[in-house]
Amino acid sequence: MDARQQHVGHVWPSFEVVVERSMAVNFARGLDxxxxxxxxxxxxxxxxxxxxxxxxxxxxxxxxxxxxxIFAMLKLxxxxxxxxxxxxxxxxxxxxxxxGDRLTGTKRLSALTDKKGGALTFVDTxxxxxxxxxxxxxxxxxxxxHRNS
Numbered sequence: 036m037d038a039r040q041q042h043v044g045h046v047w048p049s050f051e052v053v054v055e056r057s058m059a060v061n062f063a064r065g066l067d068x069x070x071x072x073x074x075x076x077x078x079x080x081x082x083x084x085x086x087x088x089x090x091x092x093x094x095x096x097x098x099x100x101x102x103x104x105i106f107a108m109l110k111l112x113x114x115x116x117x118x119x120x121x122x123x124x125x126x127x128x129x130x131x132x133x134x135g136d137r138l139t140g141t142k143r144l145s146a147l148t149d150k151k152g153g154a155l156t157f158v159d160t161x162x163x164x165x166x167x168x169x170x171x172x173x174x175x176x177x178x179x180x181h182r183n184s
Contacts, residue, residue, distance in 0.1 A: 039112050039147055042112060044143065045143065047107060047142045049140060052097050054132060054136045054137075055134070060073070088131055097164070101140070118181055121177075122178035124177050126174065127174040129173065132172060141163050157180055160177050162175040162177070
């Protein structure tokens with residue numbers, strides 16, 4: 036068994052994210068979004084949201100604020116950053132994320148899987164975002180691929 040398997044389940048310290056208007060709106064504009072619920076507070080509220088709604092892929096922008104967690108994971112697993120590729124990313128939303136939301140993010144190492152006879156290691160993490168009541172808002176599932184040669 037790979038000695039790194041002992042780290043599966045490892046949880047990094049939680050952190051707080053406040054969804055800022057400029058970041059959410061600029062993210063939507065950068066993707067050429069036209070739907071006003073992603074750009075304008077009045078339109079979002081008219082559609083039943085608390086404030087401007089974030090795009091479904093917005094959690095990627097929230098996680099880039101904590102790139103240090105990626106480096107901490109690479110150090111823990113003794114992986115070379117130069118040999119990492121982004122494998123996949125998916126988001127599971129349990130509630131809408133809106134401007135002004137205060138979320139707590141917690142990242143967990145969910146799996147390490149060797150493939151291609153050990154030439155590649157898939158590093159899977161889940162970053163959970165919870166609201167101030169502790170309710171799950173979004174899961175950010177990420178898979179990185181490490182070339183072991």
